[in-house]
Amino acid sequence: MNNKIYEQYLREKDIYTIFGEKIKILVKDLMDINGINYQSITYRTKDEKSLLNKLERKKYKYKDLKEITDISGIRIITYYSDSVDKVAKIISEQFEVDTENTIDKRKALDPDRFGYLSLHYVVSLKNNRLNLPEYNMFKDLKLEIQIRSISQHTWAEIEHDLGYKSEIGVPKGIRRDFYRLAGLLELVDKEFIEIRDKLESYKKDLEIKIREDxxxxxxxxxxxxxxxxxxxxxxxxxxxxxxxxxxxxxxxxxxxxxxxxxxxxxxxxxxxxxxxxxxxxxxxxxxxxxxxxxxxxxxxxxxxxxxxxxxxxxxxxxxxxxxxxxxxxxxxxxxxxxxxxxxxxxxxxxxx
Incomplete structure (x- = not known):
């Protein structure tokens, strides 16, 4: 274990917590300004146990705490899967994106494998915000932003609860059930989008009728x-x-x-x-x-x-x-x- 990084974490944990809280408020404001409906926006600061596990798994990768990009994390859960890209566009415009550590798991996932289709951005604040007094203490800090729909989040939470993070860990006889469930959740996302669009179309037609006849x-x-x-x-x-x-x-x-x-x-x-x-x-x-x-x-x-x-x-x-x-x-x-x-x-x- 890297004791130097762990000690640095203990010293700087509070600033990462404040960072996460500030970015959560900022992200909420950005969603509201852009008319994005979302189910929830939450943040967390990585706890000691989680950090120690990560340092043990990747003991030779990190030399400084700032190289660990998910000490602070924001999760944005949208109602619909097509809102994920809309949120991603806002995030990429408003933050400095670390493209090397940003992962679009939707593209990484093979069509014949199970998993959840989530988008993980690693970001830092742009200079225009860092120049503001309320943000200048966060220079060089990075944060992970996860964006997923409710259905994608459901998959991730159940998968986590079951304790299987990869296909290798799943018994062969159960694998087919995972495939089927993943397909159903993807279908649920698409069906909800169709229902939403039909309701919007119905509202527009009704508005004309109510105004005229x-x-x-x-x-x-x-x-x-x-x-x-x-x-x-x-x-x-x-x-x-x-x-x-x-x-x-x-x-x-x-x-x-x-x-x-x-x-x-x-x-x-x-x-x-x-x-x-x-x-x-x-x-x-x-x-x-x-x-x-x-x-x-x-x-x-x-x-x-x-x-x-x-x-x-x-x-x-x-x-x-x-x-x-x-x-x-x-x-x-x-x-x-x-x-x-x-x-x-x-x-x-x-x-x-």
Whole structure:
């Protein structure tokens, strides 16, 4: 073992840890600026045991700690495999890449062998960043950046847990199972990309239909989200409700699923159905929402508020507390007789 390198590691471990933390923050900012969706970005500093094992395995290779390029490490996990190259492009533009130690395991892997397709960059900071006070302490430090998709990461983690790093170590009878699994995970990556692209295409088509003709647009989470985003009727009604209670609106995409369920429970089938009722009953919906929400402690209102009170308004037309309570129960809340009675009372007062 090289005691000199180990002692150097103990002295400089803290600076490598700070280096990793700083680069993690920088990489996150770069991903956000470039609109890259990622599952996670993590960092680690190589621990003593791992370093000692490496020095033992490669006892004649290293003469200085700075020659070991993975003391600090960042791992970027993307949702899709085609995002790996997009991330790689950003990394290569923003950092000084050590091409000698950078490995694209996707190219190194033979098509008839199992493994995970990961990209490993070894980088250092460019001079323009090293000249900044917050980075100048990291001169000559290198860091490994691993980029992989969730599926590729799944393979790597399971492979690590099984303890087999190469084909040689795998019993022949089990090797075929590895091949099959590797192929399945690669297929999963491709299928997710196809689904994503189809959804994006569906959204673009829907956006045009919702802007021009809502007649044939069925209600689902995608179409309803776009309708809320682009409908002038919804926007005006929401703003009027917010102003009446001096509230603020919050975007709550997690409520879209339940709102779709509520609208379908009432009997709405298309976006056009909703739009007609909003236009026809906007004053009544506003009156109902204003008189209920004015007594609410919270002044944060979701962007789906107009649609919820459209449902309440249509139920009040039936003059049935039981029906209102059933609607409330069906959508996961405890039925409240007094609340339902109040809704109908406000509705009747408005209709006089």
């Amino acid at each position: 809502k007649e044939d647009v069925l209600i689902d989470e995608v179409s309803l989200t776009l309708y809320i985003d682009f409908s002038k009727n919804i926007k005006k009604l929401n703003e009027k409700i917010y102003e009446s209670i001096n509230g603020t609106f919050i975007s709550t995409s997690d409520l879209i699923e339940s709102t779709v369920k509520e609208l379908k429970w009432i009997g709405f089938q298309t976006i056009k159905d909703i739009d007609i009722e909003i236009e026809k009953n906007k004053e009544g919906i506003y009156n109902l929402a204003k008189n209920i929400l004015k007594d609410s402690e919270s002044k944060q209102i979701s962007t789906e508020v107009s649609l919820l009170y459209l449902c309440y308004y249509k139920l009040c037309e039936s003059d049935s507390i039981d029906k209102l309570n059933k609607f409330i129960k069906e959508n996961g809340f405890e039925p409240n007789y007094d609340f339902s009675k109040k809704l109908i009372s406000i509705y009747k007062e408005f209709k006089k």
